[in-house]
Amino acid sequence: MVYSVEQNTFIVMSYYRNGTFVDGAWLYSVAACKQEYLANYPDLEIQETSLEAHIRDVINRFVRTGNVNKGKSSGRTAVSEEVVDDLRERLEQNRQTSLTRLSQQSGVPVTTCHKVPERIRAMNASVKLLLIVREPVTRAISDYTQLRANAATASPALPTPPPKSFESLSLFPNGSINEAYRPLAISIYHNYLHRWLEVFSREQILVVNGDLLIEDPVPQIQKIERFLGLEPRIGTHNFYFNETKGFYCLRNETSDRCLRETKGRKHPRVDPNVVSKLRRYFGEHNQKFYELIGEDLGWPEE
Numbered sequence: 001m002v003y004s005v006e007q008n009t010f011i012v013m014s015y016y017r018n019g020t021f022v023d024g025a026w027l028y029s030v031a032a033c034k035q036e037y038l039a040n041y042p043d044l045e046i047q048e049t050s051l052e053a054h055i056r057d058v059i060n061r062f063v064r065t066g067n068v069n070k071g072k073s074s075g076r077t078a079v080s081e082e083v084v085d086d087l088r089e090r091l092e093q094n095r096q097t098s099l100t101r102l103s104q105q106s107g108v109p110v111t112t113c114h115k116v117p118e119r120i121r122a123m124n125a126s127v128k129l130l131l132i133v134r135e136p137v138t139r140a141i142s143d144y145t146q147l148r149a150n151a152a153t154a155s156p157a158l159p160t161p162p163p164k165s166f167e168s169l170s171l172f173p174n175g176s177i178n179e180a181y182r183p184l185a186i187s188i189y190h191n192y193l194h195r196w197l198e199v200f201s202r203e204q205i206l207v208v209n210g211d212l213l214i215e216d217p218v219p220q221i222q223k224i225e226r227f228l229g230l231e232p233r234i235g236t237h238n239f240y241f242n243e244t245k246g247f248y249c250l251r252n253e254t255s256d257r258c259l260r261e262t263k264g265r266k267h268p269r270v271d272p273n274v275v276s277k278l279r280r281y282f283g284e285h286n287q288k289f290y291e292l293i294g295e296d297l298g299w300p301e302e
């Protein structure tokens, strides 16, 4: 069966329109999209299983290329979370991969990341941005924990090699720091923030302390409300500490809701000497970051 551009466009719109926002994440359903498609095109004879496969194809293509139909691409690539995860994984597997090669493998143009601030300004020059940062070593361990969890679930049918420790990925055998290890590199915040400050004024960006957001969310959310010029509505009555999860969860008149399991994973124990070494390494980078934001976040340097 050949689908028209109109039908494929309908599929993409229906798929995303029927998404639901649950526990801080968007969930999409092929089944809901299929039902809507069948209701909209009742006269077409179609096998439901082949329609499901087609919906998946169209969505994958759309995510990969930004197009609903096969054929010549517009040259623009939609960089979805999946694409970012794919890039990360490729880098994890082979840290020597050049940007050019990575770009060829993934279809993401090398310059795409560099253009994001300009593209956002082109969309809305007075946009307000939130930058949530955690102490860089904790962030790196969080990132490592997430990558390890993703690798374990990626292909459950295949035997996975035992995971490497955070220590062995962060340090070379001679004890020097592996600066190319992505979870560490991404924690050097000034490397990224300066691009945004070339495009947006400092007043347009609110830096939120992610560690305080975890410990005591209400004051941080209230800061965000003020920054966004929203009517103050959030208070302590909106949160309760969930002992099982070990994090604050949301509460309103009708329900309680925690962030999903992938948020707030237990981190592995990391050798305190390695943590100290990494904190010393981040010291000068943190100072550069503080200078850019005009605020000292007081992250430990040992």
Ligand SMILES: Nc1ncnc2c1ncn2[C@@H]1O[C@H](COP(=O)(O)OS(=O)(=O)O)[C@@H](OP(=O)(O)O)[C@H]1O
Residues within 6 Å of the ligand: 141, 142, 143, 145, 146, 213, 214, 247, 248, 249, 258, 259, 262, 263, 264, 265, 266
């Ligand atoms: N209330 C509440 N519940 C659960 N988790 C919370 C909460 N507030 C902040 N956090 C922290 O959010 C971290 C995950 O957010 P990320 O932005 O790193 O997630 S992701 O990379 O987009 O998946 C996640 O990091 P990890 O603890 O390393 O899992 C949490 O510490």
